Amino acid sequence: MNHPDTAFESDPKHLHLAFDLSFTHTEGRWARPGSWAGRTFPDVRMFQELAITAERGGIDMLFFGDGTGLPDTWRGSTDAAVEWGVQWPRHDMSPFIAAMSAVTEHIGFGLTYSSTFMHPFYVARLLNSLDHVTGGRIAFNVVASTRVSDAANYGYDRLPEHGQRYERMDEFIDVCQRLWDSVEPDAIVMDRETGRFADPAKVHAIDHHGAFFDVKGPLTSVPSPQGHPVLVQAGNSPRGIATSAKFADLIFGFGGNLASQTRHRSMLDAELAANGRDPADVGILWATQLVIGRTAEEAAARKNEMLAYWGDEAVGAYLSYNSGYDFSTVGSTVNLGDLNETIVATGASPSGLVGQLVTELGADHDMSRAEFFERGWKHAVGFDTTMSGTAEQLADQLEENFAATGSRGGYMIGNPLSMPSSYVDIIELLVPELRRRGTMGEAYPGRTLRENLAS
Ligand SMILES: Cc1cc2nc3c(=O)[nH]c(=O)nc-3n(C[C@H](O)[C@H](O)[C@H](O)COP(=O)(O)O)c2cc1C
Structure with a gap:
């Protein structure tokens, strides 16, 4: 495997792969060759089967971005979005994740909520429960939101200002983290002889009073396998990157342009260091579109x-x-x-x-x-930034970009030509090639998603 050629010095990590399932049925994908016939979104069994297949391929995480509004800018109406299935429909994926986790053992799941619209007590409690249900395989992707149509469903006429949305995110995550720590890991005693359930000295109110939230705490649930879910952040502006450096375990970044990716990486490293964090610990998964073929010609034809x-x-x-x-x-x-x-x-x-x-x-x-x-x-459709080729050609390109962006993180593969066939091809053709080269490590070396991502 190539070594990083950035200024950053550290042992290179393995390349990680996640599948971004945000848009697997929308934008006409449901009708393409290779898509499920006779089944439609949101049939939960489609997701369960894909989770089983992805786990067979050692994919680290299935990821779900989210938006809570309908596209309504074109002609000032949602009609075209509804008629053609443009970024619509989208469900709250938390119950789907619970169902997928019941048929898998290792693969992780990323779930998105907006810190601009949601309340941290609800989200912290939900994520804690999902961490229990999945056995320590949940990640929380926190977004600041950018769309007025999302905001309109939460009582806003307009989005709060950009900097203010990030101030709210800072406080939102701080509250979540304090709630996840409010019940100590050994608080539960469950002594059958005395009948004593838990130790009150180990369960703490947080008494939070901030600019956006007042939360007394403690969390009403018990500590989960990961304690804190893996935290993912996708802000791309300098302010977004500064906020991500405070708490994110993993970043979701725009791929497709090496110059802006290396800029993002070095800005993030500087911010992480300024926060007293080790830049080696925080990977970036670059949003990536891949079209794979058994020959270069087949891949090019498919890309077309x-x-x-x-x-x-x-x-x-x-x-x-x-x-x-x-x-x-x-x-x-x-x-x-x-x-x-x-x-x-x-x-x-x-x-x-x-x-x-x-x-x-x-x-x-x-x-x-x-x-x-x-x-x-x-x-x-991202035609110009979509990489196409054989497994070997794609592995070469992915390795090269991974090394050039600091060898920490990997790729979030999204917008498949069709679901499930595009992902099945990646599992059957690309993943074995990356494993053969040692670029991807052993599948699921740890017990939790956090441990698996650390290798
Ligand atoms: C790769 C990537 C993925 C994103 N996914 C989502 C998403 O699923 N839902 C959402 O509301 N915002 C999403 N965003 C938007 C960001 O969370 C953020 O609100 C937006 O980029 C504006 O912040 P910024 O100016 O710091 O970039 C995404 C951004 C990036 C870069």
Whole structure:
């Protein structure tokens, strides 16, 4: 295995793989060749079978991102998102995780909740119970949330300001951690002779009074196998990275661009050191899309399936939601510079599709509406950042990027062409290659998810 070529000096760790199951049925995937026929989301048995298969492949974790609103930016309506299944439907995955854990023994599960909308007492208690049910295999992905449609379901007209959302996250996690510590591990006595259940000296109120929450504590449940679930954070801004460095055990980062990944890694390392933490302990799983084939030609042909066009309504709903700008308003000819200025003026994200087109083609460039949407589709499916090839070719690339980003963490493989076949291919073709090379270590060397991720 290659050694890290960053300034960071430490024993390289094994490469870890997780499957991001956030979008396995949406954006038309449910209808693609290789997807389950005769079964539809959210059939829990689909998830149980995938969990069994993924555990056979030694995958570290099945991960579920979340959002609680419907895409509603395109035409100011949710209709297109509903009609074409754009990032909708999405369930609360906690009961699904419980069901998956009942048919597996080792694989971990990542569950997402927003610290902007949820309450830490509820989340800390739920995660504690899930850690019990899974036998120490739960991770909590805490997000600050970015979408007004999510906020609208929790009584907000608008999202709280960015810095304030991270202040709330800091306090939210602090409360969770104190609640998880509020009952000491040996508090439960259960002495059958005396009938004494627990030692009150080992169960503590937390008496928290902060800017956002007042929580008396203690937690009403008993300590779980991991004590604290593995904490995952996905904020990408300098503020998000600073917050993640305070508590995250693992980071979920944007993949696909090595320059921004190495920047993220070095910013995180500096923040971890500033918090007195060892940068060796915190890996980043890079969001990655893979298309694998038995030959390079087969992989390239499969990758081209991503370009099967979805239609303006669906593409528009996707792009508009993800950039915060309603692209139904574009005319028959699009001037890139003008459109970019309009987007920036509305406060929407300038770094998405249009920003990239301006960089690529120049602000003076005009294109037809049809071309704009076709390019938008390619952007939406992540065509240019999807790696394709044989198991050997992909293993080479993954190893190289892993080494270049500090050899800590690995990859969160998401947005499969179809579920389950894309993941089955990864388990059957790619994982054996990475294990043969020693890049991935022994499957599940520890007892808990935290121990398994530490190798
Ligand atoms: C790789 C990645 C995955 C994310 N997944 C989710 C998610 O599932 N749900 C969500 O509400 N936000 C998600 N986010 C958004 C972040 O949690 C965060 O709110 C957003 O990036 C804005 O914060 P920032 O400005 O610090 O990046 C994700 C972000 C990244 C980088």
